[in-house]
Amino acid sequence: MRFLEDMTIGERREVGTFTFTADAIKTFAAQFDPQPFHLDEEAGKNSLFGGLAASGWHVAAVCMKLMVADAQRESAEAAKRGELVATGGPSPGFRELRWLKPVLAGDTITYYKQVESLRPSDSRPQWGIMQARNTGINQRGEVVFSFLATAFVPRRPNAE
């Protein structure tokens, strides 16, 4: 990933795309969210979702997976250019997670990350704190998933 000093408020990045097949939906649900409407087409149809629906935690976990892969791609590109590579820190949490529309079997979600705020950490001088709005948008252009993430990002060594 990049350093705090290399980021700009408002920048928006496509982090990746994932198609939620019925198989992927059921496999995740069996492991972490075994409710009937995530496991069975008929139960999904008869639920408020109107079809076999991905667990919201699945939609969120795929977002995380794609964001990590994107950051690793970004780091590999920086290393190739001979630049110093930053290693990200943990996240203290997030706000306002919303599952706005169901993600049904066959839907393809594209995830985006938009930087909303950047500031140095008060208590840890090598770290900054970034807030980013992460969204997932389906193949019809509808926002299905959104949350405001907070994460520690490293500061560039010797940055003022």
Added chain:
Amino acid sequence: MRFLEDMTIGERREVGTFTFTADAIKTFAAQFDPQPFHLDEEAGKNSLFGGLAASGWHVAAVCMKLMVADAQRESAEAAKRGELVATGGPSPGFRELRWLKPVLAGDTITYYKQVESLRPSDSRPQWGIMQARNTGINQRGEVVFSFLATAFVPRRPNAE
């Protein structure tokens, strides 16, 4: 699960317990959050976590898994008593998710659910809306994880 009419504001329930072994932490991380401090003991020690740490999404997914199992247990007990069994609805999202302390390899987390608000849905007369504060507490009594969940819960048929 139970019907809206059977729940009371303030009620608190232990939903289950999970020990985050190094193996479980690495298996989840490899699939959904492959950052070094979730995959490798040394990288964890050298991070802000101070040890091999579970992905926050793992801590959350385990909470979901235990809540579903608890609701299914509750339903089985109601069925055994010959009572009408309720089927839960989806969640539109949640607020204020916080990872307050790291969950490190070997930690045992006990999850609780406390009902914070209950109201009938304005748009869907068969459904109510429940807000619950879900927390995870480690073996030292420290709250490590907390979020305010919102979910549709069914109303008892013919309830006023």
